[in-house]
Amino acid sequence: ACRRAEAAAGRARGDAELLGRAADTCWPVDQMKTRAMLESHLKRHPDDAFVLLIYARVEQRLGRRAQAVEALDRAMKKPAEDPRIPFNAGQLAADLHEPQRTEKYFSEYVRLLREQSGGEADLSRLEVWLRMGEAALTQQAPARAAEYFAQLQSGPFAAQARIHEALALADLGRGDEALERLERGRRALPLDAPVLYGAESQLLLELGRPADALALMRKAVVEHPDEPDVLYETAMLEENAGDSDAAEKHLRALITLSPAHVQGLNALGYLYTVRNAHLKEARELLERAYKAEPLDPYILDSMGWLSFREGRFRAAAEFTAASLKRLWDEEVAAHLVEILAADGRRAEAEAALGEMSAHGSAQAAAKLAARLGLTPPPAAGSAK
Template identity: 30%
Template sequence: MKPITPRVLCTALALACSVPALAVEDATVARQAASSARQPRKAPPLAPQPDEKDYSGLSGQVVYQALLAEVALQRGQGEFASDAYADLARRTRDPAIIARAVEVAGQARRVELVLALARLWIEVEPDSKRAQQVLVGVQIMTNQLDGLAPQLISMLQKDPAALPANLVALNRMFARSTDRQAVLALVSAVCAPFYGLAEAHYAVAIAASAAGQQARALTEARQALELRSDWEAAALLEAQILAQKSPAAAISALQGFLARQPKSPDAQLQLARLLVSEKRYSEARRHFDQLLLSYPNNPDVVFPVALLALQENDVALAEKQLKHLLTLELQNRSAPYYYLGQIAEDGKRPDEALAYYGQVGPGEQYLPAQLRSAGIVARSGKLDEARSLLQQAAASRPELRVQLVIAEAALLREAKQTEAALAILERELQRQPQQPELLYESALLSERLGRMEVVETRLRKLIELQPNSAQAYNALGYSYADRNIRLVEARQLIEKALQLAPDDGYILDSMGWVLYRQGDLEGALAYLQRALAQRHDAEIAAHLGEVLWTLGRKHEAQRIMLEAQKKDPSHEALNEAIRKFSP
């Protein structure tokens, strides 16, 4: 859908967004501000050249004051200049001088003065469209919404040709207002005389949705569609409102609209996105494929097609579309470079993957690109080079320093250098002793080294800092359960973690493990089965295998552990359980 550009309210919209937009509509008005005082209004004089001002016919005092104000303005003395022009405006009551005074006060960001001058302007020229726009704009910007409805209605009525577009744009005027209920009341009052137009209901729907009144928003959006059944914007708004509670209902609504209006690309694109959010990938793929035929060079179509292809493991199509995406006009190319790097990495093309990851700039993909690059380099046997890469990234992006330090420690941990990994975290903790992620990761490494005193200190500190951290409760409870100590306290900690995150696979595993330690085999089995269903993790499989073996279900235990070993053949805990129970 092409954007709609309003005419009558465009100036008021600008005013609602920034004070400097308080500029006179015609540049010649500003240049003639001083010259128009006390002149009879016959034929307008010739406009002076852009770099000169015409002061002919003015009294010496007015000319002097206008010149003084202009010189002050050029020297950056906005308050003095606006005061001088405001005084002139009040004494002369000349519309052109008032207009110039409004402009200067706006440049000085003196909103209250602009408001007073706008009211004077309306008093002097009641029918001035420009004066009405300035007054309405400043009232909106200062959240003085009471009594605005009659003025806005009048402004809308004066330009019937632009009425639909101006109704659609109406809510943009109130973008900075924090009182969304007051905005809804005002928009409803302004739109009431125009309810025969779909655009009036659309405007009220937008305001109602922003105010949290979704039922009314949905009713108004549907009324807009009844008046204009082919209006794509109204169909998209209806779907957006529905999706907040029921994506399935939004999908159904868009499908119904597309059945009536099949050539509605924005609606089809939104439908495809909703289908993706509901994991209905094959249906989404059909819509994206249709869009791709009509819009092969639209990044909003090409990129989702590539990601869906990745989701469905169609690597060739994904790579083709991502490379095509790089030939199109994009503001940010980091995402396609990142996914191309993933494809190359999974395809065992490390040099190509590193080249792609190296093209990823600041943004959402930067950190994972750095981590993956370091992983590739480390796996090639160049651990020091991988660490250097992360250290350089941390130096250039200090806001990511914690994550990058933790990643460096992880490289050392995977290289069986646990002491060195912990030392890196300890050094960073000296700089940031209350940083939650560092406390958590250092506790986990200390647990590997058997330093339970450090584990307890760090995790209890983390619980103090973040009393709703399910991971902290779980980590401490699991440490006790795994060592078969303080089992009552361990269970209490894990139960607290489960209250905070009831569907977390790792916490379910911890609960199963502490129940196993307490001798509740059936209870342990139920939790561990739920945990493995939530997350296919080697350690969870090892725990479940041990419980099944203890229950006498040996074949089932062996099957689960051996299947997990195929996916993670180097997992220590799993391999130890297999050696123990499957000789």
């Protein structure tokens, strides 16, 4: 196929699009031949923007970044009339992690579309708004990014744009405006309302409004009772608010709806473990979660704390230590200290207290030592 494509391109010298198709055909089997075909064409047509962009892509895939950027700039040296040229240039610039070029070339693409349609083109579905916004954020320009995201109002990427727009506005200190964008998005994009509810709730938490976040997600549960993520996020907020009965209700509904929901299995199993109740059911739930995600540090901690509740201290210590190796967490570290102390492993428990202190949890370590009757770790800078 490559030989035939190369021959066809050779018979139609100067046909850039045919050469491009030949390059696509040959690339998987002979990368150097592909590059040579493009270089041969560019010797005769050094300003062919279409082929220059293909050549730049080849250089990028070969790991020759500087050459790719140089070919990209050559391709965009003259104003383009074909919108495909700045579009392809913008995509390549994004892949090369060149945010200024990405924004510049996609802006040129949008300008050409508007110009050639007499201003009548509907650009509200274009994914390039996302790419332009992301490029602006990389350049520390959230206001410009928010303007780009705001342009994307419909289609499969609209919900993502609303979330990005809200985050950019929040970064500018315009939290109420960000919340309004998400609320408006929920109304305009009903199929995406569950994910937008979650984003709005998270933003409320970041703004220090946990009660409002919980109220919002409870409203979301009423409107979307069969959405697993809505049930899970609501349960987590309820648990954090101290309403474990409501959290249990929603987690049970979640697992009935989605029996393989790993986070839901872990959350309900851990809830029972913390209560020191329904431990048989907690084990069944957590073992299902553990079989699905045996390396998840949160599940490992849940398995460890459940084993502790069951009096299986050796297994508890192994699970909890494994969790800490994957992700250090103050609460999990405290679990390990308590497990070791209950197992009579005082020296190891005090060593674990030292680890807590070394990770910046000296105050928590001292309080835990006092509660368990252990020797607290030495204060920072003191002699041992």
